[in-house]
Amino acid sequence: QCVLWKDNACCTANTSLEAHQDQSYLYSFNWDHCGAMPEKCKRHFIQDTCLYECSPNLGPWIDQADNSWRKERIRDVPLCQEDCEQWWEDCQDAVTCKVNWHKGWNWTTGTNQCPKGAMCQKFKFVFPTAAALCEQIWSGSYRYTSHHRGSGRCIQMWFDPAQGNPNVAVAQYYA
Numbered sequence: 001q002c003v004l005w006k007d008n009a010c011c012t013a014n015t016s017l018e019a020h021q022d023q024s025y026l027y028s029f030n031w032d033h034c035g036a037m038p039e040k041c042k043r044h045f046i047q048d049t050c051l052y053e054c055s056p057n058l059g060p061w062i063d064q065a066d067n068s069w070r071k072e073r074i075r076d077v078p079l080c081q082e083d084c085e086q087w088w089e090d091c092q093d094a095v096t097c098k099v100n101w102h103k104g105w106n107w108t109t110g111t112n113q114c115p116k117g118a119m120c121q122k123f124k125f126v127f128p129t130a131a132a133l134c135e136q137i138w139s140g141s142y143r144y145t146s147h148h149r150g151s152g153r154c155i156q157m158w159f160d161p162a163q164g165n166p167n168v169a170v171a172q173y174y175a
Contacts, residue, residue, distance in 0.1 A: 001043065002050035005163045011054035041091035041123075047157045048087075048138075057155070057171035066136045076143040078174075079134050080154035084144050087157075088130035089161040091123045099126055101123035102139040 002016035031037045058074050065073040095112035105112035116159035127133035131144035152169045
């Protein structure tokens, strides 16, 4: 799925390959922490990883982070409405135990597990709206917008590389 950025990417082919693994060395993050995540949902998380790792157009939203595991993060990336809505639509029946996936996991096994006492529930109960999913799951990395694909005002997770990368103009606008 990272092929969208192949002509101008900030990631290696190996990073792209690892983004597609259920148990990737990239973050040792287990998408299936509450049972198997449906493929139609998982593809959005793979695309999210590709965007984060490979896009050269996230500069305006890079912020300093004081984590032991990273020094920078993205914050408030304006995500196109369609991308966020489709992500929520495809994931509403997937199951999770946490609202914020950046922190609070039990890592004692080397991979993320639900913290003690956390209950697995469908996304549609954990994230009642598309905006809640996009803005809360990665603690503010994305911002839900009413901007549409092609508006030049929002970042697209998905695009046709044959038509060029629409996110170049978006990054220039916000820079």
